Amino acid sequence: MKEEKKRSRDRASWDKRYTEGELPWDSGKPDVHLSEVIEAYRINPGKALEIGCGTGTNSIWLAEHGFAVTGMDISPTAIEMAKAKVVAAGVNCRLLVGDFMVDQVPGAPFDFVYDRGCLHVFEGREELSRFASRIADLLAPEGMWHSLIGSTDGPPRDIGPPRHSATNIVAAVEPHFEILELRSTTFDREGHGQVRAWVLVARRRGRSLKFDFPAQGFLRGVN
Numbered sequence: 001m002k003e004e005k006k007r008s009r010d011r012a013s014w015d016k017r018y019t020e021g022e023l024p025w026d027s028g029k030p031d032v033h034l035s036e037v038i039e040a041y042r043i044n045p046g047k048a049l050e051i052g053c054g055t056g057t058n059s060i061w062l063a064e065h066g067f068a069v070t071g072m073d074i075s076p077t078a079i080e081m082a083k084a085k086v087v088a089a090g091v092n093c094r095l096l097v098g099d100f101m102v103d104q105v106p107g108a109p110f111d112f113v114y115d116r117g118c119l120h121v122f123e124g125r126e127e128l129s130r131f132a133s134r135i136a137d138l139l140a141p142e143g144m145w146h147s148l149i150g151s152t153d154g155p156p157r158d159i160g161p162p163r164h165s166a167t168n169i170v171a172a173v174e175p176h177f178e179i180l181e182l183r184s185t186t187f188d189r190e191g192h193g194q195v196r197a198w199v200l201v202a203r204r205r206g207r208s209l210k211f212d213f214p215a216q217g218f219l220r221g222v223n
């Protein structure tokens with residue numbers, strides 16, 4: 001897909017991607033980073049929320065591993081596809097159509113929140129920060145969030161996932177979360193291409209902090 005300069009992110013345009021089957025992100029396989037993170041951080045099965053769950057592959061993986069899963073996506077067609085896959089897999093998942101940025105998410109507090117390429121569809125520190133703060137509000141104390149995010153690193157490209165710098169991710173996330181890991185990886189390590197991504201693992205803070213961002217790039221806590 002050719003990425004537009006300003007991405008269209010309304011419900012209709014996302015749904016069109018699903019009705020037309022234009023889904024380069026949908027590998028049909030659970031993301032390897034998800035199982036690695038669950039294992040590395042010993043995240044016990046509990047209540048999980050997947051934001052932007054698409055056709056549900058990773059929600060199903062979580063359900064198969066004992067999590068009580070809520071999957072949300074802005075695209076009604078994606079959720080229909082996910083429901084069919086959930087039935088075929090014989091697992092239970094609550095699947096909801098909704099806009100994470102404005103709609104209520106039932107079932108909070110969650111123990112674990114996951115998004116693969118949903119945070120990254122938002123632009124600028126303000127939107128990223130709002131996304132992170134909404135997750136913090138939905139998580140139980142010390143709840144964990146894992147996100148896979150397109151990276152500004154790697155060669156120039158006209159197509160592919162949105163790109164975010166580590167600086168912007170940290171600025172949005174750190175006030176609400178302890179960042180346990182922000183690691184460089186690629187989206188599809190087994191397959192085609194080497195599109196760079198960030199693995200984010202973060203734990204909700206007891207209370208949010210305020211940070212000052214001086215031009216030099218130092219982080220100064222000012223709680």
Ligand SMILES: C[S@@+](CC[C@H](N)C(=O)[O-])C[C@H]1O[C@@H](n2cnc3c(N)ncnc32)[C@H](O)[C@@H]1O
Pocket residue numbers: 009014015025026027051052053054055072073074075078098099100101115116117118121
């Ligand atoms: C790059 S796709 C990734 C889909 C899925 N996580 C996967 O890896 O296959 C981004 C997903 O986020 C969904 N999405 C975009 N904006 C959203 C919003 N505001 N609330 C909920 N879902 C959203 C899109 O419909 C799409 O399914």
